[in-house]
Amino acid sequence: MTLLYLFWAFFVPNILGYGGGPPIIPLLQAEVVDHFGWMTLEQFGDVLALGNALPSPIATKLAGYIGYQVAGIPGALVALIATIAPTAIAMVILYKFLHLFKNSPQVSAMTQVVRPIVAVLLGILALQFFASAYESAGIWQTAALTAISLIALEKFKIHPGIVVASALVYGAFFLH
């Protein structure tokens, strides 16, 4: 039964996730944290942080890791298959009909409408992480870490892996 739930929890966000990896994150959080309660928001944040620090698509890393946590290797496989297989198979089958919808107005309309919604979803998720950080580390630590990581990531374009690793080390020494 758990495997079926896992399949559902990863199938839905990936089918609705128009626009690649980022839209999948808040949809997955809704299933994994809010709906099924497989992990807390804090744990989900750890997985996201490490996922963002490593290469390859975020969706498959989240699927594999969370699936593994919930139901071991079978869980990881089921979550990965739910993430990858439906759209990869659709790709192979539909390729012959590409000319039918490559420039179709429906596809571009669907791509457009999802963007502002995804922006709001990601924004809400960001707020939840800030709120959780505020509760556990206080306002000054949170503000300082937020400002420093924003500058490091966006202004100096420091690799996210290095920023995440630095935050982990800082937290280990100063925030427990």
Next chain:
Amino acid sequence: MEYWNLFLGFFRIGVLGYGGGPSMIPLVHAEAVQKYKWMNDEEFTDVLAMGNALPGPIATKMAGYIGYKVKGALGATIAIVAMVIPVLIAMIVLLGLIYKLKDSGIVGGMTHGVQPVIGVMMAVMAYEFFLKSWKSWVKSRTIAWTIIAVVVIGLLDLNPGLLIGFALAYAFIESTYLFKKRKKQQADSPDRGFSA
């Protein structure tokens, strides 16, 4: 031999592809078009367009299609496995190591330290998505859907999947209707016909 090449090519793409799916597209191009010549530029562009028209992560869709084209279902499986599994194992081992230290209280601190960083990453992505919408779509529509999303998810706390499913269906129906209407208008307008 082709199986091995598929494995190697997509292993490199998976390990070097920092920054998620979109940053991997040039790497896929380098392997599939330039190095192994599994397809030409034109087909690559088509595969990319196709991948963008379907939901889900772009990199695995491309791996699946290219693997299938080169060596059938087994080829597709090998390409996807080569791209996904090595990094996934690294992730499970790393998080396992971190959680091993759980009892010392260090992990709690690590989690606290990383939360603002992940908040920033999500906020930046939110901003980028909003900006993309703002620049490429009718402004009033971007504003309307932003407000709808804030109300439905932020205030009413409904499942975000439902809202996106509804929005996709709405966009599909509306664009179909507008497209048909425009076609009909073109067909009806006299200056498009043969001049007498």
